[in-house]
Amino acid sequence: xxxxxxxxxxxxxxxxxxxxxxxxxxAALADAHLRVERGEAVALVGxxxxxKTTLLRLLCAAVTPTSGRVLxxxxxxxxxxxxxxxxLRARIGFVHQDLALVPNLxxxxxxxxxxLGSLGFLRSVRAMLLPSSRxxxxxxxxxxxxxxxxxxxxRTDSLSGGQRQxxxxxxxLYQEPWAILADExxxxxxxxxxxxxxALLRELCAExxxxxxxxxxxxxxxxxILPRLVGxxxxxxxxxxxxxxxxxxxxxxxxxxxxxxxxxx
Amino acid sequence: xxxxxxxTLRRPFAIGRRGFVVLAIVLCAVAALVVLDAPFRALLPQxxxxxxxxxxxxxxxxxxxxxxxxVPAGTPPLFAEALAAARRTVVFAAAAMSLAIVAGxxxxxxxxxxxxxxxxxxxxxxxxRGRRALAGTVxxxxxxxxxxxxxxxxxxxxxxxxxxxxxxxxxxVLAIAIxxxxxxxxxxxxxxxxxxxxxxxxxxxxxxxxxxxxxxxxLPRALPDMCAYSFxxxxxxxxxxxxxxxxxxxxxxxxxxxxxxNLHYSEVWTYLDVLAVLVVAxxxxxxxxxxxxxx
Numbered sequence: 001x002x003x004x005x006x007x008x009x010x011x012x013x014x015x016x017x018x019x020x021x022x023x024x025x026x027a028a029l030a031d032a033h034l035r036v037e038r039g040e041a042v043a044l045v046g047x048x049x050x051x052k053t054t055l056l057r058l059l060c061a062a063v064t065p066t067s068g069r070v071l072x073x074x075x076x077x078x079x080x081x082x083x084x085x086x087x088l089r090a091r092i093g094f095v096h097q098d099l100a101l102v103p104n105l106x107x108x109x110x111x112x113x114x115x116l117g118s119l120g121f122l123r124s125v126r127a128m129l130l131p132s133s134r135x136x137x138x139x140x141x142x143x144x145x146x147x148x149x150x151x152x153x154x155r156t157d158s159l160s161g162g163q164r165q166x167x168x169x170x171x172x173l174y175q176e177p178w179a180i181l182a183d184e185x186x187x188x189x190x191x192x193x194x195x196x197x198x199a200l201l202r203e204l205c206a207e208x209x210x211x212x213x214x215x216x217x218x219x220x221x222x223x224x225i226l227p228r229l230v231g232x233x234x235x236x237x238x239x240x241x242x243x244x245x246x247x248x249x250x251x252x253x254x255x256x257x258x259x260x261x262x263x264x265x
Numbered sequence: 266x267x268x269x270x271x272x273t274l275r276r277p278f279a280i281g282r283r284g285f286v287v288l289a290i291v292l293c294a295v296a297a298l299v300v301l302d303a304p305f306r307a308l309l310p311q312x313x314x315x316x317x318x319x320x321x322x323x324x325x326x327x328x329x330x331x332x333x334x335x336v337p338a339g340t341p342p343l344f345a346e347a348l349a350a351a352r353r354t355v356v357f358a359a360a361a362m363s364l365a366i367v368a369g370x371x372x373x374x375x376x377x378x379x380x381x382x383x384x385x386x387x388x389x390x391x392x393x394r395g396r397r398a399l400a401g402t403v404x405x406x407x408x409x410x411x412x413x414x415x416x417x418x419x420x421x422x423x424x425x426x427x428x429x430x431x432x433x434x435x436x437x438v439l440a441i442a443i444x445x446x447x448x449x450x451x452x453x454x455x456x457x458x459x460x461x462x463x464x465x466x467x468x469x470x471x472x473x474x475x476x477x478x479x480x481x482x483x484l485p486r487a488l489p490d491m492c493a494y495s496f497x498x499x500x501x502x503x504x505x506x507x508x509x510x511x512x513x514x515x516x517x518x519x520x521x522x523x524x525x526x527n528l529h530y531s532e533v534w535t536y537l538d539v540l541a542v543l544v545v546a547x548x549x550x551x552x553x554x555x556x557x558x559x560x
Contacts, residue, residue, distance in 0.1 A: 062470045090472030100467035102485050113481055117472020124477050175471060 011074040013038050013179060013211050014059050019068030021054050028054040030235045031068070036211060038178075041202055043222035044215040046232035046254055052215035053097070055232070056181045059213065060092045061085055090117025093172025093210075095182035095201075099164055101171070103157035107148075110156050110167050111139040114174030142170045146200065162193045169201065179211040180204075186218070194218065198225050219251060324530035328538055333529040343532065347520065347539045354516040354543065357434075357509070358502035361441035365502075366495055368442070369449025375407040376454035379462065380479050407450075414447030419505050423512050437514040441505050445498060452494055453487075460487040496551035503547060507540055517543075 014036040021029040029051040036042055044052040057063040058070050061077050070077045072088060080088065093114070101110045112131055116124050127135055136152070143149045146166040151159060156167060165185065172180055182201055186194030198214065202225050205212035216222045222229060222243075229246050231238040231254045239250050280288070332343050341349070374380065381400035417425075419441050426436035465482030469475070473482075510518020517540050524532035 057470075060470055062466075086472045086474070088472070089470060092471070094467065094470055096463065096467050098463055100463040102464045102482060104489065105481075105485055109481075113468060113473075114471065116468055116474075116477045116481065119477075121474065121476055124473075125480070128481055172471075 010037060012036055012071070013073055014213070015069075015071040015074075016055070016058065017069040017071065019058060019065045019070055021051075021058065021063055022066040027235045029058070032237050034230065034237065034240065036213060038211055039209050040228060041205060041212040041226050042214070042228045042230055043226035044213065044230050044232060045217070045219055045222050046238070048217060049234075050232035051235040052232055053183050054235075056094075056183050056213065056215055060089055060094055060181055086117060090175060091177050091179075093175050093177035093180040095165075095168050095172050095180065095185045097184040097187055099168040099188075101156050101164060101167055103155075105156055107143065107151045107154050107156050107159070107167050108136060108139050111142065111170045111174050114171040117175065139170070139174060142173050143167075145204070146170050146173075162189050162197070165189060165193075165197055166200075169197075169204070173204065177210060179213070182212070182214040184215055184217060186216070186221070191218075195221060195224070198222075202226065219255075320528075321530045321533070324534050327531060328534035329529065329531035330535075333532055334527070343535060347517075347536055350510075350515065350517045350520045350536065351539050351543050354503060354506045354510070354518075354540075357437055357506040357514065357516055358441065358499060360434075360438045361445060361506065362495070362499050362502050364438065364442040365445035365449055365498070368446035369453055372407055372411055372446065372450035373453030373457065374479070375403055376411055376450055377457040378404065379457050379460075379465070379483055380475060411447045411450045414443050415451065417444060419444050420508065420512075423509055423514075427512060432513050434514075437506070437509050437512075437516075440509065441502055445502060445505075449495065449498060453491055456487045456490045456494070457483060493555040496555055500544065500547050500551060503544060 012035040014034070016032045016034040019029060019032045020027060032051075032055065034055070044055060046052055054063060058065060059072065061070070061072075064078070072092075075084075075088075077085065077088075102113070105113075108131065109128055112127055112135055115127060115135075119127060131139075140149060140152050143152055143166075146169055148159075148163050148166050148170075151163060151167075156164065159167065165188070169185075180201065185201065186197050189197065198216070198221055201212060201214060204210070212226075214222075214226065223246075227243055228241070229243050230240045231246070231250060233254055238254055239246060241250075329343055332340070340346070381397060381404065422443050423437065423440035426440050430436045460483055462483065464486070465478040468478040468482045506514075507517040507521075510516035510520065511522050513519060517536055521533055521536045521540075524530075524536065
């Protein structure tokens with residue numbers, strides 16, 4: 001198991017400590033132990049319904065654990081005040097499976113919406129409706145970096161699926177996050193684009209020193225790009241190793257079809 | 266296997282539950298007519314009435330160009346008078362709608378469930394529960410207020426305000442604004458609740474407050490529908506404003522009733538035509554805006 005004690009190790013940015021989440025008595029995540037250090041890049045893999053999304057949502061405090069603890073930068077989320085929690089969320093970029101952009105706003109507005117968490121209400125109204133040239137420059141720089149700089153002032157729903165994905169990534173980067181959590185960021189694009197997108201996420205996080213946790217159902221993609229794999233199945237962490245150390249047997253076990261009978265725990 | 270399955274499926278009764286509802290409605294309609302003592306008989310014009318009806322509809326084909334009888338010197342020509350009345354009709358409607366939209370937005374926000382019922386972001390605790398209970402109370406109170414505003418028709422509001430404040434512009438504007446604000450609030454709140462919430466939830470997950478998530482995540486997604494509905498209500502407000510003229514407010518209704526009392530049917534038709542053109546013009550204008558917004 002990976003629930004070793006801290007002794008001498010740096011404080012992990014994300015830590016699950018015996019964390020369980022129950023939905024209507026059904027365990028979406030059971031007794032999970034996980035440590036992710038600053039700057040790491042981790043893929044959560046496993047069949048759908050394995051608890052990948054729940055795990056990610058725990059880390060940005062969108063879900064509260066039924067039991068166990070969630071620590072972000074050494075702080076127990078349960079013990080944080082609402083204000084502190086909001087401050088923490090504002091610095092964690094989340095790329096959603098369905099992207100969760102506002103389709104009838106401009107790309108610039110969707111990107112600048114990344115800063116809502118760190119602005120007061122009136123300042124956020126100003127930033128959304130009358131962005132300063134500094135804000136626009138920053139949004140434009142990020143869009144440039146993710147490869148769609150020319151789309152700054154277009155309506156978001158006029159973009160292709162792949163381009164919208166980049167808007168969602170740009171919005172997360174605009175938060176000036178210290179970590180990016182991505183939930184199946186490539187579920188809506190073709191395989192070639194999916195590879196580019198995950199590689200881009202990895203690159204962006206590496207060049208900025210951000211921690212990256214990305215859930216992927218595409219195992220091949222995860223092995224190719226991310227150095228550490230966490231396998232989930234039925235709400236349990238089945239393995240957690242560096243990518244080279246994960247064996248074919250582990251993968252078979254992970255995606256074994258239900259109903260073949262239990263073979264070992 | 267197939268036969269067994271079919272045996273367990275009972276064939277529905279010839280008249281289903283829906284059929285009974287339709288039947289009940291028809292029976293109610295018949296009962297109402299019986300209770301009202303066949304009011305259609307009264308629609309057959311009496312001897313004198315028939316002449317009036319004929320005169321009125323005969324005038325339909327030649328609306329008046331000028332006044333039918335002598336008017337005091339200095340009275341503006343009929344057409345100018347009709348246009349001025351049409352302009353006042355639109356101004357009353359616009360004033361009422363601008364009040365109604367602001368009130369409808371505020372009340373619609375509080376009457377929607379989006380801002381409080383769905384805890385977009387996890388978290389528990391007594392304080393949160395307390396806030397939700399308070400929010401629920403505000404929501405229920407707003408709903409009751411909206412129903413109250415809507416359940417009294419604008420003509421009844423006009424009667425009340427006429428009695429209270431007399432014949433002034435504010436009475437007419439308020440009489441339209443209050444029920445319209447109630448209707449707008451109800452429909453706005455439903456549109457807000459039906460708008461997809463994913464972006465608002467994402468914003469809250471990224472640290473945004475509830476108000477920010479509402480304004481930038483939820484409202485933009487409901488806005489095209491809200492605009493389209495507001496345009497439609499503006500059209501309705503123009504008709505209401507015209508009708509309020511019958512109480513003496515200087516809109517098209519006033520001109521119509523005055524001409525009617527003087528038996529100047531051609532003038533009545535002039536005013537009616539202006540009203541029809543006005544409504545059609547607004548319909549075309551708002552339709553084009555609606556298409557641009559909702560597309």
